[in-house]
Amino acid sequence: MSTQIESPLIQLSNISRRYQMGSETITALDKVNLCIQRNEYLAFIGASGSGKSTMMNILGCLDTPSEGQYMLNDKNVAHLQDLELARTRNQEIGFIFQSFNLLARATALQNVMQPLIYRGIRPTERKRRALDALQRVGLSQRIDHLPNQLSGGQRQRVAIARALCGEPSILLADEPTGNLDSATTKDIMALFDELHAEGQTVILVTHETEIAAHCRRTVRLSDGRIQSDEWR
Structure with a gap:
């Protein structure tokens, strides 16, 4: 009886990203090859200019590579048109930013429901999912x-x-604890630890070794290339 091998959640093959700055060509990522399986807990780490922000933009379908193949859930998303790229982002990626990016005049519940509007999900289902998510992060008393x-x-x-x-x-x-004090950082990283333990694939982009230390795998970038890929 043969055992079917599960394909990677993410497979990057010879991914490069170049930008034209006047007459100069800047290479932000240079022929990167990487596989990420489901339920990994991975940190991309590196100094400013190492390519980690470009990596986040490529993985999050916010940008497309100049060359190479990006397989996400068995679909090549490397060169999709904007509409397809937006649909993939909405369905596959949950973004968390350093600056939170919340709507100032919307309640916690309304902020959490917002991405589901674009999927055409009915209001009752949107509210149910949002309440569940807020409870999961310990904020069921702060929904309004x-x-x-x-x-x-x-x-x-x-x-x-x-x-x-x-x-x-x-x-x-992306730098999810950059605007938080040390005690709050500890709480947020404990939450990421819990989510990973529950089966969620978690990818962090950080320049802090203390944050990367929470992850099971650390990929260090330098000059647009993978310098090291370590498991713990």
Whole structure:
């Protein structure tokens, strides 16, 4: 009896990204090859200019590579048109940003429901999913609060709930603790640890080794190339 080998969630093959700056060509990523399986907990780490932000943009379908193949859930998304790319982002990626990116005049519940509107999900189902996500991040008592009525840690929890609400294949977090104090950072990273333990694929982009240390795998970038790929 043969055992079917599960294909990677993400497979990057010879991914390069170049930008034209006047007469100069800047290579942000240079022939990167990488596989990421489902339920991995991975950090991309590197100094400013190492290529980690470009990597996040490519993985999150916010940008397309100049060359190479990006397989996401068995679909080549490397050169999709904008509409298809947006649909893939909405269905596959849950984004979490350093600056939270919450709507200032919307409650926590409304912020979390927002991405589901674009999927055409009915209001009752949107609310059910949003309430579940807010409970999952420990904010069921704050659903009617506006962002300015929440602490930094609570705002980031709302952002995480918003990302989870769409049931994404990947949670993709860009410097998710950059605006938080050390105690709140510890709480947010504990939440990421829990989400990974529950089966969520979590990918962090960070320049902090303390944050990367939470992850099971650390990929260090330098000058647009993978310098090291370590498991723990």
